[in-house]
Structure formats: C-alpha cells, structure tokens
Amino acid sequence: MTAVAVASHASGMTSKDKQVIIAASLGTVFEFYDFFLIGLLAAEITKVFFSGVNPTAGFIFTLLGFAAGFMLRPFGAIVFGRLGDIVGRKYTFLVTILLMGVSTFVIGLLPSYATAGLAAPVAFILMRMLQGLALGGEFGGAMIYVAEHAPQGRRAEWTSWVILTAAVGFLLAVAVIIPLRLTLGGDAFTAWGWRVPFIISVALLGISLWIRLKLDESPEFKRMKAEGKASKAPLGEAFGQWKYLRLILVGALCILPAQAVIWYTGQFYSLFFLTKVLRVETLTANVMLITATVLTAPLYIVFGALSDRIGRRAVYVTGYLLCAVLTVPIFQAITHYANPGLERAQIETPITVVANPEECSLQFNPLGTSKFTTSCDVVTDALAKLGLSYSSEGATGAGKASVKVGDLAVAGYAADDADAAAQKARFEGELKAALTKKNYPLGPAAEDDINRPMIVLLLCVLLSFGTITFSPTTTSLLEMFPSRIRYTAMSFPYHLSAAWFGGFLPATAFTIVAATGNIYSGLYYPVAIATACFALSLLFARETKDVDISKG
Known part of the structure; x- marks a missing residue:
C-alpha cells in the first residue's frame, strides 16, 4: 500500500494515470509476494515435501523445486510475451496473475x-513451474502497460513504481511470515502454520483481479491494432530478424546480467551471508534487511526520474561501477560490525587445508546430481558451510586431507570410506575442539557485538546499487523495440538474465567460496558480472531515453 499512498501525491498525474500505476504495481506486488514465499519458507517446505525420500533424491527434488521457478521464467516470457503482442497487454497480465494466484493457493x-x-514433491514442483511461467509474463506486461501510458520524458519515473513492487513484495512476505512464526511458535508453524501465507494470498488475488479488470487496454496497443500494425508472428519477427535479435542479445548479455546479480546480491545473498556465514540470528538479520529495504525503496523512483533527465545508460553504468568497486569492502565491513570475534580469530589464527590438489574438485552442482567424496572435497565443504576462510597447502601422495587451525591439525576423511559415518563424527568433534581452543566463535554471533545501525547503513549502500540500475535498465530495454513485438522482445532477455544470472547466484557463489577458501570470494561473481557489463554496455548499448515508443 506504500505505492498507493505515494503515487496519489505524484505531481502532474491525472486520477486515471494514478489508477494505471497503482493497478499495475499492486498486481506485481502480489506476484512477487507469491514468488518470495518459497525462498523464505524453504526449511518448512523441505520438511513437508521432501523429507520422506532418500537424501540424494530429496536434495535433487529440493533444488528442482526451488530452481523451477527461475528456470521457467524465460519460457513464460516467450509464451505470454507472444500473447501480449497479439491479444493485448491487459488481458495477458490478467491471465498471468490468475495463474500465479491459483498455483500459490494450491501450494x-x-x-x-x-x-x-512422491505425488507431494511432484505436485509442488509443478506448481512452482506454473509460478515461474506466470512471473515470466507478468513483470514485462506490467512494465510495458505503464510505459505505454507514460508521457515522454517521465517514462522511467512511472515504470519505477512497478519496479518498486519487487521490494514491496519481499517486505509483504516477510511481514506475514515473521509475526505468524512468532505467534504460533516453531513447532506449530512447521506443522501447519507455513501454509497460511499461501492460503491467504487468495484474498490478494481477488483484490488484484478486481482492480485490473477495471483498466482499459494500453493506448499504444489500441492505436497499433486500429492501424493494422500488430504483428501476426511476434516470435518470428523478434528472433528471426537480426536487427531485433541483436538488441535482444545486447539486453540479455550486456545490460541485464549485472542488474540481476546486483539486485540478488543485495536482497538475498546479504541475508545468506549474515545468517549462514556470520551466524547472526535469523530474526535480527531479517529486521536489519527489512529496515534497509524500506529506507532505500524511494530511491527506485529517484534514479528512475534521474535517468529521464540525464539518460538511462549514464545512470546504470554508474551503478555497475559502484558495485564492482564497493561490494567486497561492504561485506568485509559487515563482518567487522556483525561478528568481530570471527573476524579477529581468522586474522590471528588462520586455517589451512593440506591436501593433494588432484583430489580437490570444483564443487559446482546446481542440479544436485554430482557427488564429491574425496577427503579434500569433504573438509573444504565443511569449512565453507561453517563460513570459515582458509588457505590451501599442497600435499603429495594418497594420504587424507587435513585441516590446520593455527598449530593444531585435524585429520580429514573421505565420504566413501567404509567407516565414513564414524569418521565424520570424529572429524567434526576434533574440528570443533580445535576451533574452540583457538577462540573461534562457533555459536550465534553475540548480540552485544552486533552494531545494528552500521550494518543497516552498509545494507542501505548495498541495496542502493540495485535501485540505481533496476529502473534505467528495464525501461531502456522496453524502449529498444517497436510496439508490435515489445512484450515478447523485452520480456525474454529480462527473465533470462534474472533467472540464469541472478537465480544461480547462491550456487555459484558457494562454489567459488569452497574452491578458494575465502568467505568473500563468492562476491567475485557479481563483481565480475558488473565489471563486464560496465564495459559491454559502454561498447554496445545505445541511449534510449528520447525514443518515441509509439513509432515503428
């Protein structure tokens, strides 16, 4: 409802203009609310749907369930993008919101x-696939619908309201889950309380449908249809003509990947880093991230409006540069203010893994089908999951890898050893004893040591990179294409980048951390993408802010 209140005071808008923005934004809030519930309730969902299968199959099912929503988004963009260019913007995102709402309610x-x-995890994955298809058509449709109503010179400012809903959807999901969890208690919430956020979403669906049914089709689409200029084959035109395919590739490979990883780094990886690496209590970490999200939300509008004045590319490449330069120092500062004991221990008593390099694998396994069983893989995975940095020391021969905590050594084991279960217990016990002796804090971060105001400030800076880049990039993307293929051509590269670059951020980052032994090295992924897109955008992206989108 924040968007409603602020939009109602926006200058230079008629009541009809405000209705267009509010309707598109509220519908998209609902879509993102549904989509974020899965990630926020991952632990409960895993216990309910995947606990009964064997561990390997359960792990694969879990990953498929959570990845399906991301992987299907580009296909949803194609299916509903084509429909939106042929039938219309309004009717298409009515279908997508209904599909999202029903699949969420059914979960x-x-x-x-x-x-x-087995019918339970299969049904869950099917619903998750429907969610991904729906979101693939929803966001682009809402963006285009608002853009085609916006006056020249204020297009990015208007579409920023739709973009703002991604953050509002996250806040709404958290605002429902946290009080419910605290009220019911852990056992009741795990048993049945986790279902409530999904079930009550049907009320949001009803409100969103009611508002959107009152809207007219976009004036640009009506004009195009009246003049007989609508495309009969938007897919063939968008992907079959080089002049448009080239622009799709520029969007998908040069502009959008950085926007996706920057937003996911701020909104999701920061929470993972606080809770899993720095071991900040989950509620405390969520409150700090929520606070930073609320404080930075208006910046989507600020930087959208700025790009209307000075240009899209100038704004978003600045965001890419800031991300490339400041992301790692920000996370290092978060460590200092969230868990200074861990920071001090790793400086005073560094950890070393001694192993034969030939035994050490690159543990990239997004589909859960590979097994890493060598002693090197086992000990590096254990340290990565504990959120501990380490260096590597080469060893020769067939001996097992070991972990040195200062001058204390702990022998490793291989997962395929005959007595692997006993060795695992022995290794974990000895490692814990060595870490404790060297003053490594193994429990939750001490509440008195957490400097909350500084962490919120750092999170605000981190989240601001997403606000700088989101509106200018997506508005620029829709301005690249003529009306007759805009829905198809804009939606596909956006969701491809969001799904494949942003969606695989956690798996990729964890792989890099396990391979390098540096808790900050997972950030090399967003930094590298931001750096590459900074250069590629300067080389291949063109400025679009003055484009008349009613032409062509």
Whole structure:
C-alpha cells in the first residue's frame, strides 16, 4: 500500500494515470509476494515435501523445486510475451496473475510426503513451474502497460513504481511470515502454520483481479491494432530478424546480467551471508534487511526520474561501477560490525587445508546430481558451510586431507570410506575442539557485538546499487523495440538474465567460496558480472531515453 499512498501525491498525474500505476504495481506486488514465499519458507517446505525420500533424491527434488521457478521464467516470457503482442497487454497480465494466484493457493493445500508419497514433491514442483511461467509474463506486461501510458520524458519515473513492487513484495512476505512464526511458535508453524501465507494470498488475488479488470487496454496497443500494425508472428519477427535479435542479445548479455546479480546480491545473498556465514540470528538479520529495504525503496523512483533527465545508460553504468568497486569492502565491513570475534580469530589464527590438489574438485552442482567424496572435497565443504576462510597447502601422495587451525591439525576423511559415518563424527568433534581452543566463535554471533545501525547503513549502500540500475535498465530495454513485438522482445532477455544470472547466484557463489577458501570470494561473481557489463554496455548499448515508443 506504500505505492498507493505515494503515487496519489505524484505531481502532474491525472486520477486515471494514478489508477494505471497503482493497478499495475499492486498486481506485481502480489506476484512477487507469491514468488518470495518459497525462498523464505524453504526449511518448512523441505520438511513437508521432501523429507520422506532418500537424501540424494530429496536434495535433487529440493533444488528442482526451488530452481523451477527461475528456470521457467524465460519460457513464460516467450509464451505470454507472444500473447501480449497479439491479444493485448491487459488481458495477458490478467491471465498471468490468475495463474500465479491459483498455483500459490494450491501450494498451501498440497498434501505432505507422509500423506501422498512422491505425488507431494511432484505436485509442488509443478506448481512452482506454473509460478515461474506466470512471473515470466507478468513483470514485462506490467512494465510495458505503464510505459505505454507514460508521457515522454517521465517514462522511467512511472515504470519505477512497478519496479518498486519487487521490494514491496519481499517486505509483504516477510511481514506475514515473521509475526505468524512468532505467534504460533516453531513447532506449530512447521506443522501447519507455513501454509497460511499461501492460503491467504487468495484474498490478494481477488483484490488484484478486481482492480485490473477495471483498466482499459494500453493506448499504444489500441492505436497499433486500429492501424493494422500488430504483428501476426511476434516470435518470428523478434528472433528471426537480426536487427531485433541483436538488441535482444545486447539486453540479455550486456545490460541485464549485472542488474540481476546486483539486485540478488543485495536482497538475498546479504541475508545468506549474515545468517549462514556470520551466524547472526535469523530474526535480527531479517529486521536489519527489512529496515534497509524500506529506507532505500524511494530511491527506485529517484534514479528512475534521474535517468529521464540525464539518460538511462549514464545512470546504470554508474551503478555497475559502484558495485564492482564497493561490494567486497561492504561485506568485509559487515563482518567487522556483525561478528568481530570471527573476524579477529581468522586474522590471528588462520586455517589451512593440506591436501593433494588432484583430489580437490570444483564443487559446482546446481542440479544436485554430482557427488564429491574425496577427503579434500569433504573438509573444504565443511569449512565453507561453517563460513570459515582458509588457505590451501599442497600435499603429495594418497594420504587424507587435513585441516590446520593455527598449530593444531585435524585429520580429514573421505565420504566413501567404509567407516565414513564414524569418521565424520570424529572429524567434526576434533574440528570443533580445535576451533574452540583457538577462540573461534562457533555459536550465534553475540548480540552485544552486533552494531545494528552500521550494518543497516552498509545494507542501505548495498541495496542502493540495485535501485540505481533496476529502473534505467528495464525501461531502456522496453524502449529498444517497436510496439508490435515489445512484450515478447523485452520480456525474454529480462527473465533470462534474472533467472540464469541472478537465480544461480547462491550456487555459484558457494562454489567459488569452497574452491578458494575465502568467505568473500563468492562476491567475485557479481563483481565480475558488473565489471563486464560496465564495459559491454559502454561498447554496445545505445541511449534510449528520447525514443518515441509509439513509432515503428
């Protein structure tokens, strides 16, 4: 509802203009609310739908369930993009919001594995696939609908309201889950309370449908249809003509990847880093991230309006440069203010893994189909999951890898050893004892040591990179294409980048951390993407702010 309140005071808008922005924005808030519930309730969902299968199959099902929503988004963009260019913007995003709402509501009603067996995880994955398809058509449609109503010179400012809804959807999901979890308690919430956020989403669906049904089709689409200029084959035109395919490639490979990883780094990886690496209590970390999200939300509008004045490219490449230069120092500062004991221990008593390099694998396994069983893989994975940095020391021969904590050594083991279970228990016990002796804090970060105001400030800076880049990039993308293929041509590169570059950020970052032994090295991924897109955008992206989108 924040968008409603602020939009109602926007200068230079008629009541009809405000209705267009509010309707598109509220619908997209609902879409992102649904989409974020899955990630925020991952632990409960895993227990309900995947706990009954064997560990390997369960792990694969879990990853497929969470990845399906990302992987299907580009296909949803193609399916609904084509529909939006042929039938219309309004009717297409009515279909997508209905599809998202129904699939989300059904997730709240699905039987558990204990009740339905394998049918439970299969049904969950199918619903998650429908969510991904729906979001692939929704966001582009809402953006285009608002842009085609916006006056020349204020297009990015207007579309910023739709973009703002991604953050508002996240806030709404958290605002429902946290009080519910605290009210019901952990056991009741895990047993049945996690279903409530999914089930009550049907009320949001009803409100969103009611508002959107009152809207007219976009004036640009009506004009195009009246003049007989609509495309009969938007897919063939968008992907079959080099002049448009080239622009799709520029968007998908030069502009949008950085925007995706920057936003996901701020909104999601920061929370993972605080809770899993620095071991800040989950509620404390969520409150700090929520506070930073609220404080930075108006910046989407600020930087959208700025790009209307000075140009899209100048604004978003500045965001890319800031991300490339400041991301790692920001996370290092977050460590200092969130868990100074961990920072001090790693400086005073560094950890070393001694192993034969030939035994050490690159542990990139997004689909969960590979197994890493050597002693090097086992010990590096254990340290990565503990959020501990380490250096590597080469060893020769066939001996097992070991971990040195200062002058204390702990022998490793291989996962395929005959007594692997006993060795695992022995290794974990000895490692914990060595870390404790060297003053490594293994429990939750001490509440008294957490400097909350400084962490919120750092998170605000980190999240601001997303606000600088999101509106200018997506508005520029829709301005690249003529009206007759805009829905198709804009939606596909956006969702491809969001899904494949942003969606695989956690898996890629964890792989880099495990391979290098540096808790900050996972950030090399967003930094590298931002650096590459900074250069590629300067070389290949053109300025679009003065384009008349009613032409062509």
